[in-house]
Amino acid sequence: MNTGPTSPEQPWPVRTVARKIADWINRLGAVWVEGQVTQVSARPGTATAFITLRDPSADMSMTLTCPIGLVRGQQPGVVEGNRVIVHGKPTFYPGRGTLSLRVDEIRAVGIGELLARIERLRRLLAAEGLFAPERKRRLPFLPNRIGLITGRASAAERDVLTNARARWPAARFRVINVAVQGVTAVPQIRTALSTLDADPSVEVIVLARGGGSVEDLLPFSDEALCRAVAACRTPVVSAIGHEPDTPLLDHVADLRCSTPTDAGKRVVPDVAEETARLRQLRDRGRRALHGWVDRERRLLDSLRSRPALADPLGPLRRRAEDIHALRDRARRAVSAALAVEQNGLTATKARLTTLGPAATLARGYAVVQRIDPAGAVDVLRSVSDAPAGTLLRVRLTDGAVHAVVSDDGADLGDNNPMASGGSGGVPGA
Template sequence: MADTPEQKVLAATAAETTPENPWPLQLLSQKLKSHIEKAPPAWVEAQVIELNKRANVSYLTLRDIDAEVSLSVTVWGSVLGRLEAPLERGSRVVAQLKPDFWLKTGRLSMQGQDIRPVGLGDLLARIEQLRQALAAEGLFDPRRKKPLPLLPHRIGLITGRNSDAMKDVIRNASLRWPAVEFEVREVPVQGVNAVSAVIAALAELDADPAVDVIVIARGGGSLEDLLPFSHETLVRAVSAAHTPVVSAIGHEADRPLLDEVADLRASTPTDAAKRIVPDVSDELRRINQARTQLNRRIEGLLERESERLAYLRTRPVLANPMVMITSKYDDVTSFRSRALTAVRGQVSRHHDQLAHLRAQVRALSPQKTLDRGYAVVQLEDRTIVRSPAQLSPGTSLKIRVAGGDFTATSN
């Protein structure tokens, strides 16, 4: 009897499997199913792009709101039966999905355990909540808004492909200012690619130094169609742009968050064209008015100055300029005569004063005293004798009189 082969020991984990010791396919499927079943249900938000109903089961294809990512979902009729209105293609929903692995065929599927449509009120509430959050950050502060150039040479235009909005902006701006140039970026303005495409075009135009202002424009649409222009990523990109941005989304009643953060909000694409470039006819009219006013002012000034010159020419000093010289000559002659008289008077008075002072000095001179008969008696050492007590008999004296001096001896 042949020996029974030993029982093979399987690898405990997938990493331990080898070509010599592989797992049975059934084991791998069982482990995958066990692992997948541990994943909890998850609520996701998406858009229904396909809907097929078969008996009590519906097969949906959900696509991400902002990216080209889709997923097939199986939903039982009991789940859809809880909805107040039938689910339709294009509906925006939130769904609770649970992954399921079909062991027999190895197929992974998503089971929709619950599904709820996102109504208009829910979308408006989300937008309002985001509006308040961004406003609290200061993104809508008027002080952050950049002024538009007075006369942009080149306008960056982000709009839909061959759209009426693009035609309105270009036509009306060109009619107002024929020399204006456009740098157009045609992008999707709704759907999952709209946000990323608009942001990429905005970054490209913002980096171009020749672009003076950027206009983001699209025609009207439903709230769902305009949702990309309330996307937080796009709003922050516009806030960070260095080039002034004009929002021209929808009609007057439409007000996505892009309007709040843009440097200028235009009610329509046509309104944007009127507000970013001046009207050449209006500017020419203003130039003509300014030229007329300038000519009128210059003519008035010339007329006034001519009258002033004519008046000045009638004055005597200009009619006979020598009158001014003659009158000044007479004044100089008079002043010179008066100055000469004053100087002579001063000289005469000072001459008399000198004579008087000379007489006083002479009257006080010692010689005059001697001339009147007086004498000066001195000792041999020239000391003046003022008292008899200074003398003794036989003292030699020197006596000076008007006619000269002589000596004597005291008794």
């Protein structure tokens, strides 16, 4: 057998490639595999049965071959939809170029084992926080469109649509029908979930299914589906089975409804209740507005009845009258004070006039002043201060005259009249 490298000039024949693959696969050891039976072919008269085993969480499958007696003698029987655990060895058949798992033992997965696995998965998801209440999102009050994932023409679909539209006739749905049990359920549900989550008009997604056995509801406890629901950006409502049924999807979803009917009632509000609530709120708003208007009107009336607003010019007039009265009083007080001061000034003037030298001069007296050579003038108080030749100024009531003291003026005394007068003066006697 040629084992050298291949080339366009030296290619391997098909048999060589098939043998090499068979040799490599035959070196693999036996394995235990779990899956869900989707097809069983055990024709009478044949020694080999063919089984298709599918992964419940992924779109993958493989072919099993086993003695036909292993299938017929299995209790319970190997039928489509059952979960089984098989022990076998990968085998490549060069003649057909196919790969299968040659099985020598098949074990059915019982209900107890399934429940135990679900419980382990429940603890795992809870530890990761997928059940935490704080990660639950509130549903929109009135979603623009509701995504519904359910079985085709199922009672669950009818319950959700009927009850939702009975409460809100304008509710809009985008329905995607999928398999809700069996090996294709999880892949189809995940595809529908991603489709609705990517639709911006869908604001809430409802997963609905009627009741069933534990095996029928197994897809809704699938780990891959639970993680897909947890990763959704759109709120998800779980309405699986009846009230006692609690698949893991109920804990991961944002809202758990006991039945599809309950889901139809909770995703939309009741138009009658909302209309009544609006009517009540409108009445309350009207009463509150009327009360506020009445209160403000009373306040305006009380403000308008106050003197400052009832007669806004009255205080100004009264203040003007007060100002006029005060001005008149001030004028009278000033006039009285001026009159008193004028009278005092007149009396003082009279006294000064009476006591002044002018009055004395008017009675016939004169004031004699001496003029010294420097031209200074002072009152002559004694005859001794006026020797002969002293220039004098005599002040009378209507003017003044000048005189010169004579030589014998001092001896004559008061009986000797003065011999000179006039403005120019007269030489001595």
